Amino acid sequence: GAGVSQSPSNKVTEKGKDVELRCDPISGHTALYWYRQSLGQGLEFLIYFQGNSAPDKSGLPSDRFSAERTGGSVSTLTIQRTQQEDSAVYLCASSRPGLSYEQYFGPGTRLTVT
Amino acid sequence: GESVGLHLPTLSVQEGDNSIINCAYSNSASDYFIWYKQESGKGPQFIIDIRSNMDKRQGQRVTVLLNKTVKHLSLQIAATQPGDSAVYFCAENTGTASKLTFGTGTRLQVTL
Numbered sequence: 001g002a003g004v005s006q007s008p009s010n011k012v013t014e015k016g017k018d019v020e021l022r023c024d025p026i027s028g029h030t031a032l033y034w035y036r037q038s039l040g041q042g043l044e045f046l047i048y049f050q051g052n053s054a055p056d057k058s059g060l061p062s063d064r065f066s067a068e069r070t071g072g073s074v075s076t077l078t079i080q081r082t083q084q085e086d087s088a089v090y091l092c093a094s095s096r097p098g099l100s101y102e103q104y105f106g107p108g109t110r111l112t113v114t
Numbered sequence: 115g116e117s118v119g120l121h122l123p124t125l126s127v128q129e130g131d132n133s134i135i136n137c138a139y140s141n142s143a144s145d146y147f148i149w150y151k152q153e154s155g156k157g158p159q160f161i162i163d164i165r166s167n168m169d170k171r172q173g174q175r176v177t178v179l180l181n182k183t184v185k186h187l188s189l190q191i192a193a194t195q196p197g198d199s200a201v202y203f204c205a206e207n208t209g210t211a212s213k214l215t216f217g218t219g220t221r222l223q224v225t226l
Contacts, residue, residue: 004157033213042203042216043158056213091157101146101207103214105157 002026004106006092012112013082021077021109025094032075033093033103034067043091049075050100082113126223133191135220137204140185144206148214149178149189153200161189161202191222199224 005024013019025032034046045059049069060066064082069075079086089110093103127133139147145166150158164171164178164187171178177190187204201221205214 035216040218042218043205043214045213045215048213059213093157101148101163101214102160104160105150107155107157 004092004094004104006090006106006109008109009107010110010112012114015084015113016081018078018080019082019111021079021090021111023075023077023092023106025073025075025092026104027073028096029094029104030072030097031095031100031103032069033095034075034077035091035093037089037091037108039088046077046090079111082111084113087111087113123218124221124223126225127194128225129194129196131194133189133194133198133222135189135191135202135204135222137187137189137217138185139187139204139206141206141208141215142182142185144208146207147178147180147187148205148207149176149187150203150205150216151198151200152203152219158203194222194224196224196226198222 004026007022011019030051032049035043036046037043047060047067048056064080067077089108091105091108093105095103148163149161151161152158162173162176162178164180169180175192179188191198199222201219203216203219205216207214
């Protein structure tokens with residue numbers, strides 16, 4: 001079946017502009033995660049959605065970052081007033097009910113802030 | 115703070131040999147460990163996991179070993195193939211949420 005999809009695959013934006021990154025999880029997966037991966041680094045947790053529960057936003061680096069998940073499926077990560085340090089690959093993952101540790105990742109969105 | 119790290123940033127292995135990728139973790143409360151493989155331009159792919167009440171788990175050509183005494187995790191790949199070339203991350207989970215803490219990764223290079 002289809003895996004996790006993300007769009008766009010690449011995004012170049014000017015400093016100060018807002019960007020929206022989209023994630024379509026695997027159908028039936030109740031949990032959705034956003035991570036950030038800087039060049040040559042590991043993955044940094046950003047935010048986690050589980051069903052209808054309040055999201056865990058503890059990893060968001062600043063109030064310029066926000067995310068929402070509509071209808072328990074598609075999620076959008078928004079970065080306002082982008083800065084050069086926001087440049088990274090943003091990865092989305094989803095997992096099945098009861099198997100939250102086995103996360104399936106999308107290909108990521110490479111964000112470049114000029 | 116708590117962290118997960120890897121000893122070697124790059125590992126070069128000849129095709130057909132066995133590979134061992136190591137990972138150290140610092141949080142003794144971690145109860146679940148996972149290895150991911152990330153090929154260039156792709157998201158991480160789940161390889162194998164192990165719970166803290168186990169010390170060994172085997173998959174297809176891969177074995178994960180957990181030594182809680184020294185807080186060490188390793189991934190062994192048997193008969194390494196060119197398709198195994200990638201960056202390998204260990205990750206740990208602690209607590210109630212399912213968020214993972216990832217290490218910085220080890221690049222595995224398979225030479226012919």
